[in-house]
Amino acid sequence: MDSLITAAARALAAGDPLGALNRVALRDDAPALALRGIAMAQLGDFDRARALIKSAARGFGAKEALARARCVVAQAEIALGSRDLAWPTRALDHARATLDAHGDRVNAAHAHALEVRWLAFVGRLDDAERRFATLDTAALPPASQALQALIEAGIAMRRLRTHAARDALDRAARMARRSGIGALMAEVEQAAGLLREPAARVVARGEARLLRLDDVEALFASDMLIVDATRNGVRAGDIVVALATRPVLFTLARMFGEAWPGDASRDALIAGAFRIGHADETHRARLRVEMGRLRTMLRPLADIDATARGFTLAPHRAREVAVLTRPVEDDHAPLLAFLSDGQAWSSSALALALNASQRTVQRALDALASAHKVQSIAGAGAAGSRRRCRVSPRRCCCRRR
Structure with a gap:
């Protein structure tokens, strides 16, 4: 691996996507494409990130199983970030096994954590807890430990175990400070704020x-x-x-x-x-x-x-x-709770998370759009041409940033 690829990877690990792009933005070899895709994901451009990671996966040869497995993990993280909950979990399981076999514990644990997050997103908390209990975080870097603690805190909050949630958030805050990543520290602070707000x-x-x-x-x-x-x-x-x-x-x-x-x-x-x-x-x-x-x-x-x-x-x-x-009585409060995370959700992802039919979710979105509580935006990439919605910043008080 050449020095520019190594420097870009270190910049991404430190939460500096612009620094990584400065080193590999003009390169189109597979490792550079993968790093560019991760950088674009950190900047929030999930459609571009998805395309770059796919190109990188095609660029790696059949014998480069480890690199291809890392691309699968990156694709899964982009899917979760863009709230595309229909991505194939079997591919992630296979990638995690490959990473374990090659001794890449950090990325294997990250793949494990992504699976736990997906289970929590779709409401399978029992499965999420069982999967999380088998995750060993002791040897992971501080940023990864902070992310695992955030997942633990999220499950504890949904289980109404506030003491366990606070302990997990305290660990997440310590690990985030050790990592020095500002965005991660802000995410931990935002999660901790949920315990101080009316529930x-x-x-x-x-x-x-x-x-x-x-x-x-x-x-x-x-x-x-x-x-x-x-x-x-x-x-x-x-x-x-x-x-x-x-x-x-x-x-x-x-x-x-x-x-x-x-x-x-x-x-x-x-x-x-x-x-x-x-x-x-x-x-x-x-x-x-x-x-x-x-x-x-x-x-x-x-x-x-x-x-x-x-x-x-x-x-x-x-x-x-x-x-x-609920703090605010609304027939569509569960749907608004998902949309209030600031991300754009497709109707199919909302249907999966709410365990409802897609047509029911679409009718609810139409009603909320008529009341100017959500806004419809164009969606592409893995979501195809499906409509994607997010909370309207002008009319809904429950949006969090």
Whole structure:
């Protein structure tokens, strides 16, 4: 490897993409193309980066398995950065095995971490945790250790383990400072800021207040019965009743939680659960059927007692009832949460991350675009001609930079 390639590689490792480009920008051999592609990815030009890495992979011969494997890892990282979640994970597995076989521990661990990030992106947290537990970071450089700690913190936050998240973020901050990479230090600081921001809103006895992530963790550890509108379930301690697939039952449970310790009237329950303005006997009969189903579902946690006006929730052991919601109530809040990372997402990637159909996501994007909350931008490269969207910088307050 010549001196310019070595110097460019060191510049990229130090987070200096412009310094790397100054050394290899006019070269078109395979190693230079690969370094140029990585530099363009660090600068945020993912389409150009993708094309350069593909050219580099073609330029390496069939006997240069190690270099081709590194190109696959770079392509996977570019795909994650551009929120293209449909890239082939089998190719990354094969590349990681090749890197391990050739003793390239740093890039093998990086490939491992990319797989964990992909699993977390698509909501497979159990698989992500299992894969992360097999990752050995002790011998990695500081920048790589910081990235692994960020992944660990992200999983811990989604699991509501705030102490573990803070410990991981502290390690990430130390490793980022040791690496001297400003962009990495800024990313760690941004992640740490999530612990200081409102993560949810709780309604109890008619009063609402915002909660941070550690407050939500404490709420779940308390002896309260919680109607969780962030996951569409009812929980008390370790007992969780999932109602995500029973929207009518969950709406009824939420109305009971918001009315507690009082009762909810039959007319209000019918209007809220069935979305009608005027109730007749058929609706009252349907309400009785749904109430029977909800009583059965909530039997481990609470009873539902009839009153002269309607119904009230009677917890078995919990002394208080609360309703937990997102900080801002919006039908499309999960979609906006993904878009708020500042990256442009394709509708197919959002569908994969949200575990929804692409047509459902497209309808939601159309509604948000009409409200000027997201904007559609042109997409190319691996995403083809699919529409890509991001949060509108003018109208949405949840965009983070």
